[in-house]
């Protein structure tokens with residue numbers, strides 16, 4: 249069972265939690281600061297978006313993102329799904345097509361998992377920097393339903409359709425479309441994928457896909473189809489807008505001076521970190537906190553660079569509690585000199601994937617908008 253973790257609970261310490269893939273862990277918070285004696289420094293690089301709900305990094309303190317700070321993205325507007333009448337269809341290349349009410353789904357064995365949801369556009373502009381959040385999701389493993397239906401020989405792709413629809417222009421003609429994304433059968437059979445009906449212990453809110461949405465831990469938000477109404481197994485690749493025309497990445501690879509271009513669909517999360525909350529303590533020290541996340545590959549380290557100095561490892565806060573959840577890292581800068589300083593962090597996973605700098609080829613040769621996982625330098629003034 250997973251309990252909600254509030255900052256207060258963390259300071260009290262010893263909150264036990266467990267996620268699908270983690271043995272139960274208990275932890276005690278690090279230093280217990282008197283919040284009154286510390287000042288939070290502003291984050292001028294993040295343009296505030298009062299009209300849009302998002303994480304404001306300067307104030308980040310909750311490992312579990314409160315719903316009121318959780319971003320929402322919808323391309324075709326909000327769908328209005330009647331949870332009483334609507335049935336989830338599982339059809340296509342299956343032996344036993346399924347037609348399930350929400351009650352049927354809720355009657356099945358559910359699991360709860362903590363996972364970080366990030367929009368792949370997050371970080372692509374200064375006004376879209378907080379489109380990420382971490383919370384717990386409850387639902388039924390997709391795999392159990394796919395097994396129940398039984399995928400027929402030749403089925404290679406599982407398509408997930410939302411109730412939201414619009415017309416899409418293709419070569420000057422308009423065509424009706426539902427929002428849809430797909431997963432290869434092999435990916436879809438991963439036990440971590442859920443058909444979720446609860447977020448943070450409450451029924452899914454309409455803007456987050458009520459009554460049912462897909463949870464694909466370790467993948468960008470575009471794969472987490474909301475207002476899910478239909479699942480279809482195909483014998484061919486699905487090529488809808490959000491799979492093949494939009495939410496694509498064009499990246500060049502330098503082969504001895506010759507650039508090879510590659511266009512791929514946005515899929516798994518890239519290693520990312522950001523210096524979030526920075527506080528000046530009563531004793532003059534700076535408490536620097538960074539958040540970091542990956543596609544589920546464990547982080548080897550998160551490093552901090554101050555004013556162009558050396559990369560220095562930060563300390564893992566014990567809030568690293570679940571494989572697909574973000575983790576918080578700390579660094580105590582003792583006696584920082586007055587003036588302006590630059591702080592930048594980078595995450596490195598155990599496979600050696602390092603978060604690139606803005607100037608690195610990984611970012612400079614990425615010609616499209618999504619997957620902007622470059623390091624985020626942050627200026628502070630003391």
Ligand SMILES: Nc1nc2c(c(=O)[nH]1)N[C@H]1C(S)=C(S)[C@@H](COP(=O)(O)O)O[C@H]1N2
Pocket residue numbers: 318319320321322323324365366367368409410411412427455456457468469470471472473474475476
């Ligand atoms: N049906 C449907 N599902 C969708 C979308 C959408 O427009 N329609 N947007 C996707 C995108 S781009 C993201 S980032 C996530 C955002 O999930 P949230 O709104 O719960 O934060 O939902 C995904 N699922």
Ligand SMILES: [Mo]
Pocket residue numbers: 321366367368369469470
């Ligand atoms: Mo997104």
